[in-house]
Amino acid sequence: MKLTRRELMKYSAALAAASAIGLELPLPRGVAAAAGEPDKWVKGVCRYCGAGCGVYTGVKGGKVVAVKGDKENWNKGFLCLKGNFLPAILYAPDRLQYPLLRKGGKFVRISWDEAMTVMVDKFHDSIRKNGPNSVAFYGSGQAYTEESYFINKVFKGGLGTNNIDGNPRLCMASAAVGYVSTFGKDEPMGAYDDINHAECFFIIGSNMAEAHPVIFRLVNERKQKGKDVKIIMADPRKTLSARIADLHMSFTPGTDLAILNAMAHVIVKEKLYDQAFVDKHTIFKTMVDPGPPPKIKKVVWGDYVKFLDDYTPEAAEKISGCPAAEIVKAARWFATSKATMSFWCMGLNQRTRGVWVNNLVHNLHLLTGQICRPGATSFSLTGQPNACGGVRDGGLLSHLLPYGRLVANAAHREEMEKFWGLPAGRIQPKPGLTAMEMFKSVNSGATRCLWVACTNPGQSLPNVDPYRKGMASDDTFLVVSETYHPTRTSELADLVLPAALWVEKDGTYGQSERRYQYVEKAVNPPGEARPDLMVMIDFANRLFTAMGRKEEAKRLFSYKNSEEVWNEIRLCSKGTAYDFMGMTRARMKKAHGLQWPCPTEDHPGTVRRYTSEYDVLVKQQDPKAEGVLFYGAKADNNRVSIWLRPHKGPAEPPDAEYPFALTTGRQIEHWHTGTMTLKVPELKRSAPDAYLEINPRDAAKIGVKNKEKVRVTSRRGTIVLEAKVVDVPRDGLVFMPMHYPDRMINSLTTDAFDALSKQPEFKICAVKLEKV
Amino acid sequence: MNRLLVLIGLCLLIQPQAVLGAEKNHPATPENQECIECHADQEKTWFNGKHGLMNVKCIVCHGAMDKSFTASPGLAACRGCHADEVAQAMKAKGKKEKSCFSCHDNHALTLKGGPASPYHAKGGK
Numbered sequence: 090m091k092l093t094r095r096e097l098m099k100y101s102a103a104l105a106a107a108s109a110i111g112l113e114l115p116l117p118r119g120v121a122a123a124a125g126e127p128d129k130w131v132k133g134v135c136r137y138c139g140a141g142c143g144v145y146t147g148v149k150g151g152k153v154v155a156v157k158g159d160k161e162n163w164n165k166g167f168l169c170l171k172g173n174f175l176p177a178i179l180y181a182p183d184r185l186q187y188p189l190l191r192k193g194g195k196f197v198r199i200s201w202d203e204a205m206t207v208m209v210d211k212f213h214d215s216i217r218k219n220g221p222n223s224v225a226f227y228g229s230g231q232a233y234t235e236e237s238y239f240i241n242k243v244f245k246g247g248l249g250t251n252n253i254d255g256n257p258r259l260c261m262a263s264a265a266v267g268y269v270s271t272f273g274k275d276e277p278m279g280a281y282d283d284i285n286h287a288e289c290f291f292i293i294g295s296n297m298a299e300a301h302p303v304i305f306r307l308v309n310e311r312k313q314k315g316k317d318v319k320i321i322m323a324d325p326r327k328t329l330s331a332r333i334a335d336l337h338m339s340f341t342p343g344t345d346l347a348i349l350n351a352m353a354h355v356i357v358k359e360k361l362y363d364q365a366f367v368d369k370h371t372i373f374k375t376m377v378d379p380g381p382p383p384k385i386k387k388v389v390w391g392d393y394v395k396f397l398d399d400y401t402p403e404a405a406e407k408i409s410g411c412p413a414a415e416i417v418k419a420a421r422w423f424a425t426s427k428a429t430m431s432f433w434c435m436g437l438n439q440r441t442r443g444v445w446v447n448n449l450v451h452n453l454h455l456l457t458g459q460i461c462r463p464g465a466t467s468f469s470l471t472g473q474p475n476a477c478g479g480v481r482d483g484g485l486l487s488h489l490l491p492y493g494r495l496v497a498n499a500a501h502r503e504e505m506e507k508f509w510g511l512p513a514g515r516i517q518p519k520p521g522l523t524a525m526e527m528f529k530s531v532n533s534g535a536t537r538c539l540w541v542a543c544t545n546p547g548q549s550l551p552n553v554d555p556y557r558k559g560m561a562s563d564d565t566f567l568v569v570s571e572t573y574h575p576t577r578t579s580e581l582a583d584l585v586l587p588a589a590l591w592v593e594k595d596g597t598y599g600q601s602e603r604r605y606q607y608v609e610k611a612v613n614p615p616g617e618a619r620p621d622l623m624v625m626i627d628f629a630n631r632l633f634t635a636m637g638r639k640e641e642a643k644r645l646f647s648y649k650n651s652e653e654v655w656n657e658i659r660l661c662s663k664g665t666a667y668d669f670m671g672m673t674r675a676r677m678k679k680a681h682g683l684q685w686p687c688p689t690e691d692h693p694g695t696v697r698r699y700t701s702e703y704d705v706l707v708k709q710q711d712p713k714a715e716g717v718l719f720y721g722a723k724a725d726n727n728r729v730s731i732w733l734r735p736h737k738g739p740a741e742p743p744d745a746e747y748p749f750a751l752t753t754g755r756q757i758e759h760w761h762t763g764t765m766t767l768k769v770p771e772l773k774r775s776a777p778d779a780y781l782e783i784n785p786r787d788a789a790k791i792g793v794k795n796k797e798k799v800r801v802t803s804r805r806g807t808i809v810l811e812a813k814v815v816d817v818p819r820d821g822l823v824f825m826p827m828h829y830p831d832r833m834i835n836s837l838t839t840d841a842f843d844a845l846s847k848q849p850e851f852k853i854c855a856v857k858l859e860k861v
Numbered sequence: 862m863n864r865l866l867v868l869i870g871l872c873l874l875i876q877p878q879a880v881l882g883a884e885k886n887h888p889a890t891p892e893n894q895e896c897i898e899c900h901a902d903q904e905k906t907w908f909n910g911k912h913g914l915m916n917v918k919c920i921v922c923h924g925a926m927d928k929s930f931t932a933s934p935g936l937a938a939c940r941g942c943h944a945d946e947v948a949q950a951m952k953a954k955g956k957k958e959k960s961c962f963s964c965h966d967n968h969a970l971t972l973k974g975g976p977a978s979p980y981h982a983k984g985g986k
Contacts, residue, residue: 126951157940157941157944173941309914329916757916757918770929771925774920774926777893
């Protein structure tokens with residue numbers, strides 16, 4: 090847009106007048122172009138997905154007026170559609186600028202001091218009367234690492250409750266438990282750099298072209314440059330990602346466990362496995378009793394081969410509808426390429442068998458030795474910018490302690506109690522409430538105070554309606570730290586705290602490839618909005634003072650800024666598999682991200698883990714080790730697990746009454762619950778509303794045409810949407826985007842969850858369709 | 862004859878301006894109307910090009926249908942991903958070419974042919 094001088098003058102005058110009375114005005118698009126170059130460019134990271142693209146924000150007159158990709162970072166200067174429009178999220182008209190308290194059914198403006206006083210009174214009262222397990226915190230993979238670490242310390246270490254969980258429970262928990270159960274430690278061993286070396290890509294349960302566009306760009310670049318690069322895309326929808334695929338494997342939703350076992354069957358029968366790798370590095374396991382706790386048995390190669398007998402490609406075709414010939418072709422390409430890289434995302438994770446299906450992808454890499462070499466790796470894509478760094482690594486899940494430590498492990502608890510300077514026994518041995526359990530506990534009234542920060546469960550929880558009732562109930566005091574108001578969660582709150590957003594505060598993000606990056610503060614937050622970390626520190630000190638533990642608070646919670654927290658975090662990671670002592674704040678300010686482990690200040694970071702060529706920790710664990718050493722699996726003599734995981738379908742498959750499978754997912758324009766992207770006029774215009782994606786054959790069956798209205802009903806709810814008739818989903822499958830607050834698609838989804846990861850099955854539920 | 866040539870020349874000069882002027886304000890569209898419904902040819906060219914494959918959609922260059930709409934995108938629209946190239950082109954203001962689209966086809970975004978752009982050595986990636 091070209092802004093005329095007259096328009097610019099009018100805008101400037103309005104801005105000056107607004108500033109004089111303390112109001113913030115949104116910046117119209119094109120201000121940067123009209124006003125010339127920004128005064129400065131500030132280095133940071135994109136606010137959206139877990140790809141973690143390096144971004145510079147252009148600042149002029151105290152406002153972010155432009156963004157550009159960081160050419161020196163992994164993304165080579167490229168941004169996606171959403172990233173390109175980042176400045177507008179800071180200046181949306183619904184930015185919350187001061188605390189709000191619900192009084193007499195209405196929100197009224199209050200001071201920060203009053204807000205903190207009310208909040209501390211409620212939490213203190215609840216703890217005094219009902220114990221520390223009556224309060225809970227629900228955090229986010231979008232909070233900075235320093236924020237997540239600090240609040241974890243307050244709850245698990247200070248208050249002695251493990252009722253602290255985060256929204257990565259809804260998106261990454263199955264990937265995390267998948268890595269831990271196979272490799273002994275969480276997080277991928279590989280990196281985006283593997284894309285440059287892979288000859289075969291196996292992409293399953295991921296629409297990268299829309300959900301992780303800049304990673305997809307790298308894969309496409311590799312495809313264009315590499316002579317014989319093959320791309321296998323396994324997805325019940327033929328998405329935009331499939332445009333670059335050599336083989337698109339479509340299958341009945343929820344039957345991919347059978348397909349993955351059948352690929353292993355082909356690899357074994359055709360002797361395409363790497364015998365030496367299997368012999369040296371793996372063991373075989375099966376679960377004989379799901380528990381809890383699950384009872385696991387070690388088995389041998391022969392048992393595994395026998396187990397695979399049931400999964401011939403023909404048998405898998407019967408279960409999945411995926412042609413046997415495609416399964417055979419995929420298995421051969423996977424096993425025989427010079428280097429195979431797998432990618433997956435929510436299509437595998439958001440499932441009642443999420444962990445199992447993760448294990449089955451790892452199995453293929455371990456069988457074929459397609460791992461720990463350039464281009465050969467098993468790589469989970471991440472949905473949020475700091476799900477890995479802040480929540481999985483930092484331990485903001487109810488069963489975790491920071492940096493690979495577990496609540497249920499006595500030695501780990503003792504270690505953290507000593508590190509934090511706590512009395513022995515302070516950290517409770519029983520894991521706390523996971524996300525869905527936490528909101529059930531709100532419904533039952535057992536959780537009396539809940540603090541939700543940087544996330545929107547009032548829209549994003551599966552089967553959301555009953556949980557909305559619980560959040561709205563007077564039985565629970567709900568505090569919501571939010572950037573915008575109202576959201577579908579803040580509208581239910583008793584107290585809403587205005588939060589600084591993205592480059593209005595500083596902190597550390599850790600993304601999918603173990604790359605940690607520092608986001609520098611570029612501008613001030615509007616009005617009275619504050620960084621969540623500062624609010625958390627204030628809250629902790631006030632609460633402990635109210636509880637008569639002022640001295641303890643001084644010892645535990647006296648931080649002046651995020652760098653002081655970061656320095657403690659570095660120490661906490663020291664000596665663990667995550668070791669990032671070498672990532673000083675000064676170094677992080679200059680670097681374009683560093684990948685852990687990075688134990689010393691002269692260490693360049695680790696592109697690939699578990700191999701002596703790249704990973705310094707291998708020699709630390711075993712000075713004689715050469716090549717691969719899976720040191721995460723110490724309990725099994727550094728051998729990782731090939732799991733016998735039988736096929737099991739979804740919790741709610743289609744049936745006669747509800748004959749269609751519904752899946753939910755992303756559009757490139759929007760992110761999560763749309764609180765940010767739907768405020769960007771261009772993104773809103775490009776993708777204005779939810780729809781029901783249905784193929785022409787199914788549309789004809791129910792007698793609906795493109796843009797006609799359809800009533801979608803599951804066992805939990807009903808919504809009416811416009812039909813988008815395109816030949817993308819397979820027969821019997823319909824799709825809806827997840828982003829729109831006025832279209833609560835999670836009124837339909839099921840809250841059944843994986844028994845191991847506790848992650849819900851957003852991706853599959855049964856629905857019926859009627860033309861309206 | 863000369864007067865006729867001058868008249869034709871004037872028409873050629875004026876007509877594109879008139880068209881661009883008209884397109885500064887995009888006609889009002891229903892929210893669920895997609896660009897492709899009226900601009901199928903442009904959409905097809907774009908979709909089959911690199912920017913189409915990477916889903917760099919219409920809005921990046923043309924804005925929304927509100928005040929931000931532009932029929933002729935400026936340099937800033939490309940800066941998110943091509944910052945160096947845009948910076949070089951901005952420095953070169955005063956020369957004839959000021960827009961990425963002087964050298965790159967409007968919707969395929971390929972080089973139009975002829976010598977490489979004088980503004981950046983390798984061309985846009």
